[in-house]
Amino acid sequence: MIAEIGHFALVLALCVAMVQATVPLIGAARGRASWMAVAGAASALQFLFIAVAFAALTNAFVTSDFSVMNVAQNSHTDKPLLYKVAGVWGNHEGSLLLWITILALFGFAVTLFGGNLPPGLKARALAVQAMIAVGFLLFILLTSNPFARVEPPPFNGSGLNPMLQDPGLAFHPPMLYLGYVGFSMAFSFAIAALLEGRVDAAWARWVRPWTLAAWVFLTGGIILGSWWAYYTLGWGGWWYWDPVENASFMPWLAGTALLHSAVVVEKRDALKSWTILLAIVAFGLSLLGTFLVRSGVLTSVHAFATDPARGVFILLLLVLAVGGSFALYAVRAPAMKMGGLFSPISREGSLLLNNVLMATGAATVLLGTLYPLIADALNLGKVSVGPPFFNAVFLPLMAPMVVVMAIGPMMAWKRGDLPGVLSRLKFVGAAALGVAMLVWFLQGGSSGPWWTGAGFALAVWLGLGTLVDLADRTRLIQAPAEAWGRAARLPRSFWGMVLAHLGVAVFIVGLTASSAWTTEHIQTQKIGETVMVGGFGVTLKSVDEVPGPNYTASRGSFEISRGGTVIDVMQPEKRTYRQPPRPTTTAAIRSGFLGDLYVVIGDPDPGKGGHVTRLYFNPCIPWLWAGALLLVIGGLISLADRRHRVGAPTRAGAVRGAKA
Structure with missing residues (x-):
């Protein structure tokens, strides 16, 4: 009976999602406040129904109800309780239900914490979020019912894949999905802005915390998966450029670019069209990952399903969501004002350069991941694209990005002084060159990999460059007695950036040493x-x-x-x-x-x-894990910045006008 309640709850959630996808959107177009208010109530009700369905499936796994086919195929009475619960999302149907639950959770969170959002933008964003929910609820109800019964029920279940019976894999999928699905909120805000025809600093201020939360979760999920592969698979490595690994890495790259681009929109009212595009691409890549895992087009330890019919359904969702978004972008984006102008040598210019490098990196990973599938579809023969390709093409793209990461924060907005910044970093450059020469000497000159010294030099350049920027902002050298007070007044978003950049430097040390000297x-x-x-x-x-x-x-x-x-x-x-x-x-x-x-x-x-x-x-x-942990901590500290809680500031003139 509980399984039927869960199934019925999904049907009710679909009905609510359909209402949420239409009524608020029409209300926003016609300026009807009561219709727009439906979005908040509907998102809460939709989340309630989906949470009931998820609880019903969890109950079936915990109680070993083998009359439910999903439980019979993915659980066993001898499993420890942790892995019975993990079995809920350790299969195609359950993981899809987790995906939908998190999607509804983010919409409900906007209802709870989005009180400072303009009613029109909020209604449109929640309506777009509901459209995504409608697609996935139809998918689960029509092709992947997690509550299907089996008659007669078996005495015991088939058990969960032993590779998934591990604490790392118990927590890895939920965290990864919080990142994957979290980008749906940035996507919904982007489509809402296109429909409204307005992207400004206030929009960037509202969208950044949701993007940052998704980025933090996705970072943690990727690292948990790498850590699991390292200690469980027994091959001594932590990343193999597996297609499904790539499927999580691509939205991470796009999401990182989106975070930095949104800063430019907020501070300088520039790069608006580019930021909207990145929001669409980040979620589009998340949907692509969902398609790869469930379509059967590739074989991977991470793959959930091999049913082509399911793959076609998700491919249709992908085409509708991403294709429709790009069509809307093509129509509305040209009408957006350019915003503030800036010199290429400026902080905006450095952020844009790194955006382009990360986007190019994501495109490179996408090409390497899909090329074997494309070649096979065109009868060009079986082609394998593995670590040698990605290491040779992707990593060189990241080297100039790391160089710019140390320079960019020290540049002024609008027009920067590159010679002045390089002068402040001259000792950092000397230290990086000295480390490169020392590494070259210690590994016996040309007998070791030539790039080892370059990797360590990049880590020193970024790490010391970040600390020099911190010392300049606190005037540590000029006025050491006042440095602590100045440091305490720095915004949390700056401290988050410092920790994240230091994390990248530490990560590069671990990556370089483990790749060269294992x-x-x-x-x-x-x-x-x-x-x-x-x-x-x-x-x-x-x-x-x-x-x-x-x-x-x-x-x-x-x-x-x-x-x-x-x-x-x-x-x-x-x-x-x-x-x-x-x-x-x-x-x-x-x-x-x-x-x-x-x-x-x-x-x-x-x-x-x-x-x-x-x-x-x-x-x-261990430096790899430490660097990744610093990235997550830096993101959490940035997320705690007061500006993300109070929303966009109101201009003084507008306040005086409202009071009058």
């Missing part, structure tokens, strides 16, 4: 045998069979020594799940400031009387 040893290792890796002695002491809640595991015990002294014992596992019967790998990782010792145990090798083991030393990998 050492790997793969061998058949006997009990008592020692292998040296990264200055550590790794001795296999024993391999024991241990039971788990719904699996059995071969657990290796490795004694770690350095300089003849035992410093640790590491215990990686090779697990075999009972339902579904599938093996997984869990690596043992010893993290340190300078890197990770990474140990994986594989299958026994009867011929050599030992076990296959993979041992890695990954330099500076």
Whole structure:
């Protein structure tokens, strides 16, 4: 009965979404306040119904109701409770319901916290949000019903994919979807602005917190997924340019560009048309990711469905949403005023340059991801585009972007003084050059990768350049006694930028060192045998069979020594799940400031009387996670800026006129 209630709640949500998509839009066009007010009530009611449906599906998983086909196919009574709950979104139907729930949540949040929005803009934005909801509610009800029954119900379920039975994967999809779907709010505001025919500083002030919230969640979701891949898949890496990894990275790039572009609209009333375009592209790329995961056009560990019929439905949604948006943009964008003019050498110019580089990077990743599909569709043969292509094409685009990231914040608005800024950064440049030469010397000159020194130089340039800008703003050198007071008065958005830029610098250190200097040893290792890796002695002491809640595991015990002294014992596992019967790998990782010792145990090798083991030393990998964490913290601090809570300022003249 509870499953039927959930299904009926989705039908009611669809009816409410249809009302929300039409009545407020007509009211805004005709200036009828009562019709526009329907948007708020409808968004609350829509969220309530969808939340009931999500709760009903969660109840079915927690109580192991195998009469529901979705539960029978993706759960099992032996699963721990955490993975029963994670099973709700560990499949196509449930993940789609989570997608719709978050979509409704963002619309409801605008109703709750958008009291400072103009009624017309708010009504139009919520109507556009409801149009998206209508498409996805039709999709789930017509092709992907999560509450479909199975008769007769099985005694037990098929179980969840063992690779998804991990804490990282339990929290990764919700956070990723909060980012994916969060860009729908920026998209709705962009379409509402096009319909209204007005984009100004106030619009940018209203749209930035929603975009920033989505960006923070998407950043956290991507890093959680990378961390899971690092310690679970057992190959020693954290990013493989998998098509579905790319599908989350592309909207992140577009969203990052959108955040910076919105700053220019807010501060200088410029780049309005470009900002609207980025909002459409960011959400369009999110929809593209949804299509790739569910269409069956690619094979990936991340893919949910392989049903082409579902893929066609989502492709239709993608074409309608993005194609209609671009058509509206083509009609309305030329009528927008250009806004404030600026010199190419200015803060606006630096932000625009980085916008173009990020957009080009996103286009490069898009081309590399879709090219094999295009080639196959045109009968050009099977083509594989992998890490060598992306590393060779994408990373060089990011190098000039990092250079500009240190210069841009120090430039003046409208017209900057590039020689003056470079003069203030001359010691930073010298330090970066010195680090590059030191790295080149330490790795034995040309015997190591040539780009290692460049990577470290970029990290030093950005990190020290950001700190120089902070010192200038607080007058740390000129008036150190007043520096603390000046620092306390700086807006939180500035502190968020500082932490985010420092995070990128720290991330570059981890990326460069781990890519250039990782050492790997793969061998058949006997009990008592020692292998040296990264200055550590790794001795296999024993391999024991241990039971788990719904699996059995071969657990290796490795004694770690350095300089003849035992410093640790590491215990990686090779697990075999009972339902579904599938093996997984869990690596043992010893993290340190300078890197990770990474140990994986594989299958026994009867011929050599030992076990296959993979041992890695990954330099500076913890710096990757630290840099990503700084990015998230920086975004959260920026989100707490008071300007995002009070909305756009009212001009003094308008206030006096209202009082008169």
